[in-house]
Amino acid sequence: MPASIEDVAKLAKVSISTVSRVLNRRNVVNAATRERVEKAIRELGYRPNVFARGLMLRKSNIIGLVLPDLHGEFYSEIIRGANEKTRQLGYHLTVSAAIESDDSHDIVAAVANQGLVDGLIAMISETNAGITDALATVDVPLVVLDGDVSGARHDCVVIDQSEGAAAMMNHLIKLRPGRPVIFVGGNETNLDSIDRLKAYRAAMSGAGLAVADEHVFHLDYDYQTAFDLGVEKVAEWSRIGASVFAANDEMAAGVIDAAIDAGLNVPDQLPVVGFDDTRIAQLTRPRLTTVHVPMAIMGASAVELLLQRIEDPKRPSTKMTLQSELVVRESCGAAVKIHQPGLRGIS
Template sequence: MAASIKDVAREAGVSIATVSRVLNEVDVVNEETKKKVQEAIKKLCYRPNIVARSLKTQRTKTIGILVPDISSQFYPEVVRGAEDVANIYDYNVMLCNSDFDLEKEKEYLKVMREKMVDGLIYMSSYLDSEMLDLINELQVSTVLVESKDKEGKLPSVTIDGVQAAYEGTKYLIEKGNKNVAFIGTHKDNPNAWSARFDGYVKALKEAGIEPNENLMYFDDLKSKTGYDGVESILKKSKFDAIFCSSDEIAMGAINSLRDKGIRVPEDVDVVGFNDIYTASIFYPKLTTVSQPMYDMGSIAMRLLIKLINKKPVEEKHFVLPHELIKRDSCK
């Protein structure tokens, strides 16, 4: 038979109320007593009734994490960083994958509200006013990862996406490339990925190169986008380099070029974005802009737990460093 809270109180030699205070992290319990209770909990393998406890405390010790594409190597690494921190503070994680589907994303937000999550880490595929209104309706602490709302009301953990893409594109131009193609998500989407297009355009204009729509292809962040993008652009124009909004896109683009007998980097230079693990073992090894994926998740979770527990927060908007990783896909 599973141990009860009464069993824990008896084992620790304290009252049921004291055990409850320890479980609910009420600060009035002294450290010695808290240690006794925690040892009793461990010895008896006691697990509190989450449903009953949440009804009383209005807390479920559950964090919702919404990602747009779990098949991408980027998001699992962010989630791993978040989950490792959640485990330290005894929070559970509820992971939802929207598959870049806006309606599915809205539905998951409603599910999280029904499940009474204590907080939300939100990695959105489309951060517009409607989605922000839905998040506000949740009435739970929320931290954005990778994206930032225009008004900066929600806490966030990001990199400088415009600067990162600017540096990647500038590197291609410095290699002597004049016709730099872009493959990524649409420039008008209100999310982090559109910032990469802005950085691309900034680098071109600084170099005195007029952006050419015939050298652009917009879709999602998957490898098929890279493959299809090369085919589409080649029908309209020639290019000597490609800046890609994700490493998956870059890999798809390189495979498409290879199928056409176009060599990378001898004929075309390619730069990706994120520095997922596969980028370092793909052939040729991918030059890419690195994001600190694990750190983004862990910092977001630490920030969120502070907000949930109404602890003082010195900084609500973290902009983490990025790095251009130079490998073999550029001359």
Template sequence: MSYTIKDVAKHANVSIATVSRVLNGLSGYSKATEEKVLQAIKELEYQPNAIARGLISKKSNTVGILFPEVSSQFSAKILRGVEEAVHRLGSSVIVCNTASHGQRTMKYLQLLSEKRVDGILFVSESITEEFYKTLDSMKIPVVLISTESYQYPFPFVKVDDKHAAFTATDYLVRMGHSKIGMLGGNKEDLIAGQPRIDGYKQALAQSGLPINEQSIIHSLGFSFKDGFTGLPKLLEQSSDLTAIFAASDALALGAISAAYKLGVKIPDELSIIGYDNLPIAEMAIPPLTTVAQPLEEMGMVATEMLFSMMEQGRRVESRILPHCVIERESVKEIKPI
């Protein structure tokens, strides 16, 4: 049998309002009354109705998170950080997989609005005007993860993509390479695509190395397939390259697979550095040297920012988190003769 709050009140011989106050941690009752209510809850094995409690507290104790690809290792690491923080802060999370599809994103935003979530985390996609209008109409806090918006005033947590790409390319330079190509993402992507290209070019320019557009492949995205198809094109255009900066680990792993098919030895004949430090990077053959984004920390920090906004009712400052090079075995040092 499923008992209600009315049954608990009757069993404890108190009012329904008193049971509600005990459940929500409010004052206005004695210690003895609290013990009677808690004992009644225990004896009846009463489970509070989350929806009913939400109507009282004006909170659902849930937050929504939207991913463009929820099954990816990138998303999984961010989600691990988010879930750890959410549960520590006494709430739960609704995960939405948008598949980078505008209509699906709008459908999920409507669902999260109907669920009356307390806040939203928006991951790795650009904020369109349509998204912004819907999010703004919900009147709840929003924090962006691994993306940002120059047009709309949402706080964000990310690394500096341009600086991280500079660091990756500069590492190759310091390892003795002077003929360095790039497997990039979509140059129309102003959040991660173009900034990583800019960082690559800046590192070359700072070292006095020529910038050759033939040494850059612009892909539609950052996928394994993009890297697999991009490497042969890049080597056809620039056959004298000794190193490549790949703008994601997936691109790098696709390139390593294509190199194997082409009979190009990594790193003896061609060095490759990736970007992200996904778990699969250290499983590659050879293990992938890469620029690490602190993805779990990004998830935790963004969640803590979201809860601060939910509790304080005001905007928080955006955060740029540090990146670093993780050295493995896919980059060979070229020593001067």
């Protein structure tokens, strides 16, 4: 049985009120008594009971992070960034993710309503009917990652994909003027994929290039399906002098491997680029030209935003935009030296 505030009070010969004051508002109490109390605390190894505190303060110092999934580098970087910042600011982080059987919306609601967390960070990768409702039931401060769910009263952190994607497209178009660019996207409803497709179309039409329907694909962000698509298509793509713009690094890796298996030289016979700049981007051969997305920073920024709101619930809701950035490596075929982005990109 751990020591309680009463034990401390007894040992220090003061009331529990005074012990509590030493704990919470140190300066209010006389230096001599304070030292006596602190000594007692040390001797007893006293730590305030989290539940009793939470009951009075209505505060747990725990924030929740809900992700659509837990696979892969992308999410683990977000967790890493969030975890570090959370600890640094004296909070704790609980992580939840959608698992096969349940929808991420349910989880958002579940985590928020269970009454444990002081606030919630939710990554929304698709917008649909359910999600708006689910978010509406959240009655704690909320920061939305990625999904810019309009109209709602909460903070959000988004990646400005358009800039990086546009830079990438222009890069590709400049390398092979007038040639087609194949877009290999994620799910049709995925917000990131939608943004990236939009930038793709804008750049194409900006360069006076038509976008053929059969040059736009919607897969699932996975290596394997991209590989399978590649097996079927790379020969043709190469023949027409196309480049491939994949909406994440994994799919880019899949297409590259399919191309190599087909005996093609990447990038000479088929340039392929990715998105995200995960660890994989440096493991493929050729190394991936991709767009760097500051994932850890996204996690950390979300935590900062959330804690600011928890402390001041009526501050105006803010939207933080992080910049993405073109990283030229080998898979595009540009004769440019490799550029390694550091930890920058907060706007």
